[in-house]
Amino acid sequence: xxxxxRPLARRITARLGTGIVALxxxxxxxxxxxxxxxxxxxxxxxxxxDYYSDEPEHAQWGELLTACGKSAGVAVQHSSVPxxxxxxxxxxxxxxxxLPDLLMLDNPDLQQIAQTGALTPLDQYGIDSSGFAxxxxxxxxxxxxxxxxxxxxxxxxxxxxKDMLAEAGVAVPRTWDELKQAAxxxxxxGRYGMAVDANATFEGTWQFLPFLWSNGGDEKQLDTPQAAQxxxxxxxxxxxxxxxxxxxxxxxxxxxxxxVAGRTAMMINGPWRISALNEAKDLHWGVATIPxxxxxxxxxxxxxxxxxxxxxxxxxxxxQKAAQVLACLxxxxxxxxxxxxxxxxxxxxxxxxxxxxQEPSMAAxxxxxxxxxxxTGELGVHWPKAxxxxxxxxxxxLTGEQTPExxxxxxxxxxxxx
Numbered sequence: 091x092x093x094x095x096r097p098l099a100r101r102i103t104a105r106l107g108t109g110i111v112a113l114x115x116x117x118x119x120x121x122x123x124x125x126x127x128x129x130x131x132x133x134x135x136x137x138x139x140d141y142y143s144d145e146p147e148h149a150q151w152g153e154l155l156t157a158c159g160k161s162a163g164v165a166v167q168h169s170s171v172p173x174x175x176x177x178x179x180x181x182x183x184x185x186x187x188x189l190p191d192l193l194m195l196d197n198p199d200l201q202q203i204a205q206t207g208a209l210t211p212l213d214q215y216g217i218d219s220s221g222f223a224x225x226x227x228x229x230x231x232x233x234x235x236x237x238x239x240x241x242x243x244x245x246x247x248x249x250x251x252k253d254m255l256a257e258a259g260v261a262v263p264r265t266w267d268e269l270k271q272a273a274x275x276x277x278x279x280g281r282y283g284m285a286v287d288a289n290a291t292f293e294g295t296w297q298f299l300p301f302l303w304s305n306g307g308d309e310k311q312l313d314t315p316q317a318a319q320x321x322x323x324x325x326x327x328x329x330x331x332x333x334x335x336x337x338x339x340x341x342x343x344x345x346x347x348x349x350v351a352g353r354t355a356m357m358i359n360g361p362w363r364i365s366a367l368n369e370a371k372d373l374h375w376g377v378a379t380i381p382x383x384x385x386x387x388x389x390x391x392x393x394x395x396x397x398x399x400x401x402x403x404x405x406x407x408x409x410q411k412a413a414q415v416l417a418c419l420x421x422x423x424x425x426x427x428x429x430x431x432x433x434x435x436x437x438x439x440x441x442x443x444x445x446x447x448q449e450p451s452m453a454a455x456x457x458x459x460x461x462x463x464x465x466t467g468e469l470g471v472h473w474p475k476a477x478x479x480x481x482x483x484x485x486x487x488l489t490g491e492q493t494p495e496x497x498x499x500x501x502x503x504x505x506x507x508x
Contacts, residue, residue: 133407135165136415139179140194140396143170150431155192158418164411166192177202184208189401191412197229197240197397198465198473204232205471209399211235215413217420221438225393229464238397239416241425242434245391245462246297246360247454248381249367252374254281254355262378263356266323269381273332276355284327285345285354288337288488292474294481296392296465297342297358298324300380302480303390303463309476310468312483313495313502319383321487321494328488338488349375360394361433361455377454393462395434435459472505479504 136159142151152168159166169190171179177199183189184206195203203209212219219227219236223243230238250262258276263269273283287297301324302309307317327333340348346363348354350370358380367375380389398419400412418424425436429445435456436442446456466473479501486497 133164133405133411135159135167136191136408136412137167137169138192138194138412138415139176139190140168140170141173141176141196142194143172147432154419154424154428155415158415158424161418162411162414166415180208181206184401187404189403191401191403191408192415193399193401194396195238195399197238197243197393197395200230200238200397200399201232201466201470203399204235204237208401209237210402210409211237212239212400212413212416215400215410215417217413217417221440223437223439223442223460223462225459225462225464225467226395226437228467229393229395230397232470238399239420240395240397240437241419242428242432243393243395243437243459243462244360244362244434245393245455245458246300246358246380247391247458248356248378249349249359249363250356250376250378251349251352252376254352258355262376263381264378265381265385266383270323270326270330270332273327273356274330277332281352282334282348282354283332283356285333285340285348285357286324286337287340287342287345287358288324288484289339289341290481290485291341292477292481293342294484295477296394298480298484299392299463299465300358300389303392304380304382304387308468309473309480309505311502312476312479312505313499317498318494321483321498324484325487325494335488338485361435361452364433364451377451379454379458388461389458391458391462393459393464395437475507476501476505 138155140151142148148170155166155168180189180193180203189208213236217239219239226240226243227236230236230240254276255262260272260275263272269284276283288294301320302317305316305320307314307320328335342359345357346359346366349357350366350373367373380391382389398416400409400416403409420437422438422441425438426441426445428434429436433452435452436445439460442456442459446453469476482504483497483501486492486500487494492500
């Protein structure tokens with residue numbers, strides 16, 4: 091989690107070493123921007139800001155930005171701040187007209203920043219946005235205009251312990267009924283069948299969204315039978331003993347730790363946990379799409395990932411250079427290299443399909459991204475209030491303080507400020 095208003099935990103870098111070299115090679119032939127203009131008016135460097143402050147991610151993105159800039163004949167001055175500091179810094183820079191030439195934003199934050207007028211629409215630069223999944227473009231759009239593009243994205247899926255399922259004679263669950271039955275059969279002394287992150291943050295909301303959305307629930311109106319049914323599923327898992335009540339306090343990393351330790355047979359989590367799973371040599375795991383209410387349905391999951399934008403500035407030449415670098419970052423070859431490096435999904439559907447064929451552990455994520463939704467898609471800048479209402483309802487229902495119906499009625503009041 092990068093900040094209280096950012097629903098998705100930071101991605102954990104999965105692959106090191108040769109990935110940086112590959113990215114540098116791919117970047118040749120792409121365009122890039124600059125921050126300083128020569129005496130003759132030629133742009134020689136630009137600035138770029140992101141929240142990739144941890145290593146090796148900071149260095150890896152620096153390599154790619156440098157390569158993209160070099161191909162356009164400019165130097166990219168790359169800086170990073172911790173995730174929680176990015177939006178306050180951007181808002182301050184917007185007011186003082188000192189924004190960088192190239193800016194990365196977590197996708198739920200884009201609309202908030204675009205609303206201030208601090209960003210420029212990408213259509214004025216002729217950037218190719220063809221082949222991107224619908225949800226990815228939605229996450230980057232404000233009032234009908236595209237303001238950013240994400241080279242790679244992520245979502246969540248169902249991880250399962252192959253050995254535990256085989257021993258219990260349990261098939262990978264595809265529906266909610268199958269999930270409850272499988273979780274019950276997999277539960278035994280010292281082990282739960284299922285685990286989620288249900289904590290009182292946007293992470294808890296993030297993990298609940300596939301169950302809400304796949305059942306026809308909607309953040310515009312939280313107190314509906316569809317939403318109550320989704321929340322009741324989680325309540326049933328806890329009440330039956332198939333899921334620990336401790337999920338109320340677990341982060342996504344805690345859920346993963348429980349899975350690695352053999353204390354849960356199944357979990358909801360994201361591809362950023364794959365590197366940790368691979369380090370557990372005796373753990374045999376698989377990943378599938380999140381179970382849906384009824385057989386044959388397609389799960390609707392939330393879309394995670396960061397988008398790159400071109401802020402407003404007084405220099406048209408710098409903006410154009412920044413746009414060239416942005417286009418380079420979103421080149422099909424670069425997004426494939428980034429996905430391989432970080433266990434993410436390339437944003438162009440065709441590239442994602444090719445990647446999933448060669449990396450089976452990512453197939454469920456690639457499939458889910460096709461139908462994934464942007465969290466701000468319905469409510470825009472008002473999404474955080476609904477997200478707060480959702481995780482508050484989860485807490486109330488799982489503790490037994492309120493029924494799902496009562497909890498969601500209160501959630502709707504929070505979302506609307508009534």
